[in-house]
Amino acid sequence: MQGAGLVRAADALLRMAGGRVVKVRMPLAGVPSDDAEQLGLASAGFQDVEMGPVAFRKARALLKAGEGPRYELMVSVSAVMGLVGSLGFESVAVLFRECAGIVVGERLLFVESCTASEAGGEIYCYRLGLRGPVGLVV
Numbered sequence: 001m002q003g004a005g006l007v008r009a010a011d012a013l014l015r016m017a018g019g020r021v022v023k024v025r026m027p028l029a030g031v032p033s034d035d036a037e038q039l040g041l042a043s044a045g046f047q048d049v050e051m052g053p054v055a056f057r058k059a060r061a062l063l064k065a066g067e068g069p070r071y072e073l074m075v076s077v078s079a080v081m082g083l084v085g086s087l088g089f090e091s092v093a094v095l096f097r098e099c100a101g102i103v104v105g106e107r108l109l110f111v112e113s114c115t116a117s118e119a120g121g122e123i124y125c126y127r128l129g130l131r132g133p134v135g136l137v138v
Contacts, residue, residue, distance in 0.1 A: 002120075002122070006119055006120070006122050006124040007076070007077055007078050007122075007124055009124070010076055010077065010124040010125045011053060011076045011078060014053040014054060014055050014074060014075070014076050014125065015053045017055040017074075018053070018054065018055040018056060019052070019053045019055075020052060020053070020054050020055070020056055020104075021050050021051065021052030021053070021054070022050075022051055022052065022054050022056070022073065022075075022102050022103060022104050023048035023049060023050055023051065023102070023103040024048070024049045024050075024051050024083060024095075024099050024102060024103075025046050025047075025048050025099060025100040025101050025102070025103055025108065026046065026047050026048075026049060026087065026098070026099055026100065027044060027045075027046055027047075027098075027100055028044040028045045028046060028047055029044060046100055048103055049083060049086075049087070051075060051079050051080070051083060052075075052076075052079055053075075053076055053079065054073050054074060054075045054076070054079070055073070055074045056071065056072075056073050056104055057071065057072050058070070058071055058072075059071055059072040059129070059130075067131070068131050068132035068133050069131070069132040070112075070129065070130065070131055070132070071104075071109060071129075071130040071131075071132065072127060072128070072129060072130065073102060073104075073127070073128040073130055074117075074125050074126070074127050074128075075125060075126050075128065076124075076125055077116075077123050077124055077125055077126065080092055080095070080126050083095060092114065092116075092126060093114060096111045096114045096128065097111075099111060102128065102130055104130075107132065107133075108133070109130040109131060109132055109133075110130065110131045110132075110133075111128055111129070111130060112129040112130065112131050113128070113129035114126055114127070114128050114129075115127050115129075
């Protein structure tokens with residue numbers, strides 16, 4: 001199976017294994033002429049961009065003290081490359097480094113890692129390591 005066939009197969013498998021759509025939360029560009037933003041009194045805000053198909057699962061059941069739960073997100077290379085192109089990033093690494101997190105349902109999860117899965121030298125999906133927010137312990 002060659003490059004385009006691998007990507008189509010990965011898309012089909014991800015749709016069958018969950019087929020979820022998540023949102024990548026991106027910070028909006030600031031307005032240089034806005035005095036409130038320059039003083040830190042207001043923020044530019046965020047934009048949620050849909051990404052799918054993805055498969056989402058809990059990565060580890062045991063937690064260390066002070067850590068939030070960990071999750072794993074497998075996402076199609078076609079979905080990721082579509083975002084890289086439409087948002088104007090130079091690479092996948094920059095996209096996920098600059099994002100504020102991934103919104104799954106109503107939860108904002110933080111991106112800890114991004115690795116490419118490949119077969120025959122062709123990338124067919126990306127695996128994101130995500131961390132949930134740390135709950136307050138009273």
